[in-house]
Amino acid sequence: MIVSGFDFRMRPAQPHITVEDYRRAARAKVPAFVWAYVDGGAEDLVTLRENRTGFSAWSLRSRVLTGVGTPDLSTTIAGMNISLPVMIAPTGYTGLVQWHAEVSAVRAAERAGTRLVASTASSWSLEEIAEAAEHDHCFQLYPREGDLAAKLMHRAWQAGYRTLFVTVDVPTIGLREGEQRLGMSMPPSMTPRRALNIARHPLWAYRALRHKRMAGRNFVSGGSLRETAESISIATRHLVQATLSWDDLAWMSDQWKGRLYVKGVLDPEDAIKAVSVGADGVVVSNHGGRQLDHAISSIAALPDVVAAVGDRAEIILDSGVRRGTDVIKALALGAKGVLIGRPYVYGLAVEGQLGVERVLEIFRSEMERAMILMGVGSVRDLDRSWVIARSGRSDDADDRSTRFHSSIRPH
Numbered sequence: 001m002i003v004s005g006f007d008f009r010m011r012p013a014q015p016h017i018t019v020e021d022y023r024r025a026a027r028a029k030v031p032a033f034v035w036a037y038v039d040g041g042a043e044d045l046v047t048l049r050e051n052r053t054g055f056s057a058w059s060l061r062s063r064v065l066t067g068v069g070t071p072d073l074s075t076t077i078a079g080m081n082i083s084l085p086v087m088i089a090p091t092g093y094t095g096l097v098q099w100h101a102e103v104s105a106v107r108a109a110e111r112a113g114t115r116l117v118a119s120t121a122s123s124w125s126l127e128e129i130a131e132a133a134e135h136d137h138c139f140q141l142y143p144r145e146g147d148l149a150a151k152l153m154h155r156a157w158q159a160g161y162r163t164l165f166v167t168v169d170v171p172t173i174g175l176r177e178g179e180q181r182l183g184m185s186m187p188p189s190m191t192p193r194r195a196l197n198i199a200r201h202p203l204w205a206y207r208a209l210r211h212k213r214m215a216g217r218n219f220v221s222g223g224s225l226r227e228t229a230e231s232i233s234i235a236t237r238h239l240v241q242a243t244l245s246w247d248d249l250a251w252m253s254d255q256w257k258g259r260l261y262v263k264g265v266l267d268p269e270d271a272i273k274a275v276s277v278g279a280d281g282v283v284v285s286n287h288g289g290r291q292l293d294h295a296i297s298s299i300a301a302l303p304d305v306v307a308a309v310g311d312r313a314e315i316i317l318d319s320g321v322r323r324g325t326d327v328i329k330a331l332a333l334g335a336k337g338v339l340i341g342r343p344y345v346y347g348l349a350v351e352g353q354l355g356v357e358r359v360l361e362i363f364r365s366e367m368e369r370a371m372i373l374m375g376v377g378s379v380r381d382l383d384r385s386w387v388i389a390r391s392g393r394s395d396d397a398d399d400r401s402t403r404f405h406s407s408i409r410p411h
């Protein structure tokens, strides 16, 4: 319908302009048990919430009349040139949400000038994901000495992955009670109420049955219920082990010829150990608040990890990143880039590949706008001088004086 020169068809009924908009829209697209899996967190959700509120402990400095035009967001992570310091985190069983999962995600990442970290428990095999991509991406694995890990590392190398992310914060699976209440188990526990809830999502149910992308396809070749159960059992039995130690990581580091990042570090001493066994970088992460409840938020953990290994290793942050300003704060505190988990899954649920592209675009435009308002021209210029700790921090006064001296630039 065209009225007075305006084309109303061009305007979506409800535009999604923030990650939170995508979150709300995503919830309606999938059954309750899938939503509990994606959006839930451990126990009382304290860490999940603090992953968000932690960013508010820092204010952004803003300088005026700096003549900054479009800011430069390009950087390198693990030797890869990317034009947006926001990469896609590994998420397992994403085919539950949208059957084309990682294939859409890897294409969207490339369109946005960034990269994907493919999960061990991906819904497409690591070879299929590599085939859908033009560039080399990253592969995530759990630390485990032995055949399965060796085979997966070999397959990943053959398929062209050159950076390995070893996830160390899953010695056991966190207690996500929302999933338990909704029967998220293998096989799924079904009640009439749950069946009714699935029946209310006919498109989701049709695609799930037709495309069968709910299994971890690095472990099994098909998507039947039996294979899905088998893939989950392999993942939990062989990869998630409480007895793992630094020796396992050292073994992986010896086996892997490319770059290696340790994902799930919150303690500076662990960061030092990771570097000492050969890690090129660490991901400061609490797994999006899905593992240990009451663990420190990632943004609160970041400064001490940077102080411990920032001069020797690349540092990436994830957990709770929802805004361009969150990325800016992480970079200013010493991270080279961030990973986003749930935000990309929301985009995928709502609009498939396009949704992931839009979510990445939201991060880009929010970062650009904030950096113009701050008066900073490049992500490479972001340092501690661009953030101000809110009151109550003992290093506040020191911070300010260093910031003042280090930030005076000739004009």
Ligand SMILES: Cc1cc2nc3c(=O)[nH]c(=O)nc-3n(C[C@H](O)[C@H](O)[C@H](O)COP(=O)(O)O)c2cc1C
Binding pocket: 037, 038, 039, 051, 089, 090, 091, 092, 093, 119, 120, 121, 140, 167, 263, 285, 286, 287, 288, 289, 290, 318, 319, 320, 321, 339, 340, 341, 342, 343
């Ligand atoms: C549904 C879901 C599945 C995940 N699966 C994995 C996984 O297979 N391997 C892994 O290392 N991390 C996994 N994670 C953790 C993410 O890689 C990342 O650390 C976390 O999502 C970041 O927090 P955010 O969701 O707040 O961005 C998963 C997260 C979610 C939400």
